[in-house]
Amino acid sequence: MQRMQLLAALKKLQLERHAYQHAMNSIEFDSETIAPRGSAEGRSVALGILNQKSYELFVNDEVRAVLNELWSCKEELELPERRQTELLREELEKMTRIPKEEYVAYSQLVNEATEKWRNAKEANDFPAFRPYLERIVDFQRRFAGYYAPKKKPYDALLNEYEKNLSVDTLDGLFSMLREKLVPLLERVKGQPPEPAFVSARCSVDRQRKLSAYLMGLMGLDPAHSAIAETEHPFTLAFNKCDVRITTHYHENAFLSSMYSVIHESGHALYELGMSDEIQGTALCEASTGMHEGQSRLYENMVGHDPGFLRFLSPKLSELFPEAMKGVSGEELVCAANRIVPSLLRTEADEVTYPLHIMVRYELEKRMIDGTLMVKDLPEAWNELYRQYLGVTPSTDAQGVLQDTHWACGMIGYFPTYVLGSAYAAQLMQAIRRVLPVEELLSKGSLAPITDWLREHIHQYGCLYEPDQLLQRATGEGFVPEYYVRHLCQRVEERSNCYQ
Ligand SMILES: [Zn+2]
Incomplete structure (x- = not known):
């Protein structure tokens, strides 16, 4: 790919990730402020899908190839683009290193643990947590x-x-x-x-x-x-x-x-x-x-x-x-x-x-x-x-x-x-x-x-x-x-x- 195309792909990727983040932030803000108490179920389905889409948008071979190509000519990039590439590569590598099953198990654990912690605090029961x-x-x-x-x-x-x-x-x-x-x-x-x-x-x-x-x-x-x-x-x-x-x-x-x-x-x-x-x-x-x-x-x-x-x-x-x-x-x-x-x-x-x-x-x-x-x-x-x-x-x-x-x-x-x-x-x-x-x-x-x-x-x-x-x-x-x-x-x- 030409450098111009690579930079255009970099920009598009970031804008799209940002759009997902914007949507997820809106949902979060709504849930913390005026959403009714019983609204959690539907919200968590929607958030789960947005999260998954945002993950797939970023963690894939195409993105990896763009970032690697940009990094190979990093000396020629302007500071902002070089830094964007550096940060995104770091993030991508890290997300790739954590085995998916471990990440899923951990997310479930944390979900459960916050609930257990809340109950343990209420009951003053550290052994339960x-x-x-x-x-x-x-x-x-x-x-x-x-x-x-x-x-x-x-x-x-x-x-x-x-x-x-x-x-x-x-x-x-x-x-x-x-x-x-x-x-x-x-x-x-x-x-x-x-x-x-x-x-x-x-x-x-x-x-x-x-x-x-x-x-x-x-x-x-x-x-x-x-x-x-x-x-x-x-x-x-x-x-x-x-x-x-x-x-x-x-x-x-x-x-x-x-x-x-x-x-x-x-x-x-x-x-x-x-x-x-x-x-x-x-x-x-x-x-x-x-x-x-x-x-x-x-x-x-x-x-x-x-x-x-x-x-x-x-x-x-x-x-x-x-x-x-x-x-x-x-x-x-x-x-x-x-x-x-x-x-x-x-x-x-x-x-x-x-x-x-x-x-x-x-x-x-x-x-x-x-x-x-x-x-x-x-x-x-x-x-x-x-x-x-x-x-x-x-x-x-x-x-x-x-x-x-x-x-x-x-x-x-x-x-x-x-x-x-x-x-x-x-x-x-x-x-x-x-x-x-x-x-x-x-x-x-x-x-x-x-x-x-x-x-x-x-x-x-x-x-x-x-x-x-x-x-x-x-x-x-x-x-x-x-x-x-x-x-x-x-x-x-x-x-x-x-x-
Ligand atoms: Zn603060």
């Missing part, structure tokens, strides 16, 4: 060999979510957190109780107005973004012209949805900022860690910033006049940045959050390298919570069974939450070199920050690997110290609250 987790760990160890036969198994699993990430990098980050952060938590012991306004009633209707205000403040164009309500907040992007976020409103905890909207809008801005040239191609994606980097930058570095909270305070008083009556900007800063070691990851504050992840990281690493048996997991979990957070769960439901990730087969995913926060701190450090960040945040002026991110991160999608992207944007390799320093500063700010 244990055999499923044992099989998932076995599968994951085997899959690691298919994903990257030359890598250590846990590194191979990490790289499914963040390319080039390794245990060495994470060990460095987590040991720094353990050394600096764990002793600092002593300083926030014996804080006064949470002020009443945090759990005062704020109507959902008013909270919806707050969401619209925040999305506007963050520059989400209403012509290209929308918000819906779901059990758990998430972001789903169809393309740069259509990005959806969701939130969950709690009448007695307005800060919960406020931070969800800021977080998800951070994800949305990434998708809205990807360039026109990469739309509909394999480049229109981002690494899990870098995506989380954008959401955490807005949630942590912007949303929890004292200057930004002081700026936001009058708006909150206007929307929630009863709840916020007599509450000063300073009181809002202190309440939003309360630090309390707790049992549940999803309710953790910014400072103790990484310690929750550290527990999961250490345990899954040991399960994959075979030094921790699943049967010993609850005990190991409780011991690490005691060591790092100073709290011990009284039930497995509040301990090892609290998250769905392992039941879904997501081993190697948790660390990207902390990696994202660390990327966010490093990006903000780079932004501070060129922009008066404090001043901007205190005026609620976020556009210059978003413009910087768009220029240095968002537009590229996955044209570069995440570590290369970080290097290009900040002029440095990964520097975890910025994150650790940021958290220490939050402890400092917090201890000023009740002196």
Whole structure:
């Protein structure tokens, strides 16, 4: 085939895959938002067919031949086409290496395991879930060999979510957190109780107005973004012209949805900022860690910033006049940045959050390298919570069974939450070199920050690997110290609250 024909075939393949993805995303979004409860059956038939068609479109000899031919003249290709070919070849090879029967058996297992996990959590019955987790760990160890036969198994699993990430990098980050952060938590012991306004009633209707205000403040164009309500907040992007976020409103905890909207809008801005040239191609994606980097930058570095909270305070008083009556900007800063070691990851504050992840990281690493048996997991979990957070769960439901990730087969995913926060701190450090960040945040002026991110991160999608992207944007390799320093500063700010 001529090069022009090969490139045309490459473009067509990606557009067609994208179309299937678009359809499947629509169905998923619908199922999470307004589809009636009894609609699962018909949907899963439709999704199964679309999935199968999309698989057949990609995994076949014709596609393999096109990609191989393009790769053989890679030096002559432009960077975007070369990178598309590289990513698609990698994906195709990986999909071919996993034996089909194993993949089918694994999909069934995960389906069943999520159900078993839900029941086990409800009944506080870890032994009922244990055999499923044992099989998932076995599968994951085997899959690691298919994903990257030359890598250590846990590194191979990490790289499914963040390319080039390794245990060495994470060990460095987590040991720094353990050394600096764990002793600092002593300083926030014996804080006064949470002020009443945090759990005062704020109507959902008013909270919806707050969401619209925040999305506007963050520059989400209403012509290209929308918000819906779901059990758990998430972001789903169809393309740069259509990005959806969701939130969950709690009448007695307005800060919960406020931070969800800021977080998800951070994800949305990434998708809205990807360039026109990469739309509909394999480049229109981002690494899990870098995506989380954008959401955490807005949630942590912007949303929890004292200057930004002081700026936001009058708006909150206007929307929630009863709840916020007599509450000063300073009181809002202190309440939003309360630090309390707790049992549940999803309710953790910014400072103790990484310690929750550290527990999961250490345990899954040991399960994959075979030094921790699943049967010993609850005990190991409780011991690490005691060591790092100073709290011990009284039930497995509040301990090892609290998250769905392992039941879904997501081993190697948790660390990207902390990696994202660390990327966010490093990006903000780079932004501070060129922009008066404090001043901007205190005026609620976020556009210059978003413009910087768009220029240095968002537009590229996955044209570069995440570590290369970080290097290009900040002029440095990964520097975890910025994150650790940021958290220490939050402890400092917090201890000023009740002196
Ligand atoms: Zn997120």
